[in-house]
Each structure stands twice: as structure tokens, then as C-alpha cells.
Amino acid sequence: MARRGRTSIPDEDTELNMTPMLDVVFILLIFFIVTSVFVKTPGIDPSEPEAVTDAEWKPTILVAVNAQNEIWIDKRPYEIGEIRPIIMSIRDESPKADAIIKADRDAEVGIVMSVQELMQDLGINARVGTE
Template sequence: MARRSRTVVADEGTELNMTPMLDVVFILLIFFIVTSVFVKTPGLEPIKPEALTDQAWNPTILVAVDSSSNVWIDKKPYKLEEIRPILTSLRDETPKANAIIQADRNADVGTVMGVQELFQDLGVITRVGTE
């Protein structure tokens, strides 16, 4: 019996069809163009004043007040009466701490002022902002 040896001959004529990949790329490109948000400019660029006393602000304590008068510290809600020891411990960790209070638009002003007064009693410099 004669033995037959198998030899594999590579076909040098094979090519990778790029058409389906290009179709997907163009579809994604069209999707991103259609769903992008375009910035509308007012048409006139106002001249903004420059502040001479502006300081870099890097708050180390972040406190948020929601519309239900809950005070959020480290992703946990508290009542205003419960936050003094928490703020004291945060201040003790960083003696020269700066804080920012983020208040919800519908937050109770009394709660925001109460948090700010607590920070003032503890000697922490604060800024208040709204979302």
C-alpha cells in the first residue's frame, strides 16, 4: 500500500472582508453625532471681571442637604441634631479643614443655616452652593 502524506497548502489568496466592520463603525459614528448635545452660545461673549482675591478652594469636608431636610455626610443621611459629633470628628481628623455645603434647591433654609452655624462653632471655613 502506498502511503499518502498530507500536506497543507496555505491559500495565499484569502483576504479579510472589512465591509461589515466599516458598516458598524459608520452606524456608531452616526449614532454619536445624532445623540450629542450641542452647546448653544448666546451670540455675545460677555466680559467677565477678574477677581484679585480669588483663592483655590479644596474642600476636605462635603455636606449635602436635601429637600427633606436630611443632612448627608459620607453617603449617610442624618438629622440636624445628630451631626455635631460627626462634624467634630471630621474636623479633628483635619484641623485646617475647609467645607462645602451643597444644598438642594428646595432645601429648608433653616437646616442649611444650622449646618453652617455648626461649622462656624467648630471653626471650619465653609462655602454654600446649590445644585
Template structure:
């Protein structure tokens, strides 16, 4: 009788580590952290806000900034005062329960800040004005 050759090679052990399941887990964790993370919204310009006694931390869905040169920034882009209504309406379509914070520079015209605040109020957006602690 002929001797059968074993299919298992006991002399050499080639061990390969399958990395596919580990990579799947890493990608699932990455997706989880990206989806659950909260991104901070910035208006796109640094303004010097006036001082006030009462402050609180807010997480608005819209940030509007008015600079000392009376430029209106929404989502890091400059808009003319006539364009603000269209942009706000577009943002309201994306999020009907939007809340806004206006960051007005202390050198900005109060009339422009009040016009933006009134416009946001007309469109049904809850508005707060951002200040700094004294």
C-alpha cells in the first residue's frame, strides 16, 4: 500500500493574519464618530462684540456676523443687505426650526444689526445677539 501524503505541511507554518475584519471595524468606528460629531459653526470673520452682563452658551443653527465695515457674513460668505432675505429663506428650507445668533461688531451700524434681527424675526427664526462678558 502506498503511503498518502498529508495535505497539512507540519514543517513550515505560514501564518497569515487576515486584516479585513479589523479594517471593517475601524471604518465603522470612523463613520460613527463622523456622524455623531458636532461641528462648530463660525460666521467667517472675527468681530469685537460689545460687553454685556448676562451671557450663555448657545448652539445656533445660523450664525450671522456684522463687521465694523458693515459687511454681513453668513456661513463664512459676505452678502449684501438685499441678499440676506434669500439666503435666510434658503437656510430655513434646510432647517425649519432654525435658531440664529447675531454677532455684531461694536463699531458696526446698529441699524444694520437691527434690520437683520427684524428680518430673522419676520421669517420666524428665534434670534439672540451675541456679546462678551465684561
């Protein structure tokens, strides 16, 4: 009867090829960056009026109007005549965007309504935010 002994296999330096895994990781990263929606903050936090009813709303465009009637978009103040091209460029980035207008309690109603009408003219569903 022949006895089998353990044979030793010489240790070889085996390396894993990480290139395909890195390719997959970068492709996934690019996919998530391209498909994500970025919410641009207005830059200020006005004191909003209180509401009787409450409904959940997930806007992608945020516009704020402070007590001095400045319109804030993406952390910069604008006048009412300057915001049309800015809102159009934001709408072009995400065509199905919804918007919320966060207006201060002391802001003029006419300014807030002008912003809302402008958004409706551009085909953006806009609401005025409350507390």
C-alpha cells in the first residue's frame, strides 16, 4: 500500500485584476451623479406664515422672498425682472421640476404672486410655503 504524503505547492504571487471592478464602480458613480436631482437652496430662511392644512411637498426649485422684497435663488438676491432667465435655466436642468416659494410674513404679496405667476407661465408647478 502506497502512502500518500502531502505535497507542497509552491507559493506563487497571485494578484487579482482590479480593473474590471473599478470600471463597474466608476460606471455606477457616473450613473448616480447623472440621474440625481440637486435641490438649490435659496440662501435665506424667512419666517413663513402659518397654514391651517398641511400637505407633503417635495420641490426641486426653492425660491425665497425676504421682508425687504429681495428674491433669493441659489444663495443670491435678485430683483423681480432678473429672475426669469435664472428660473428658465433651472427648469431646463430638470423639466419636471416643482417649486416652492418661501416668503417672509412681511414680504409684499404682489412680489410673491409675481414670482408664482412667472413660474406658472414657464410651466412649473409652484406653491407658496408655510410653516
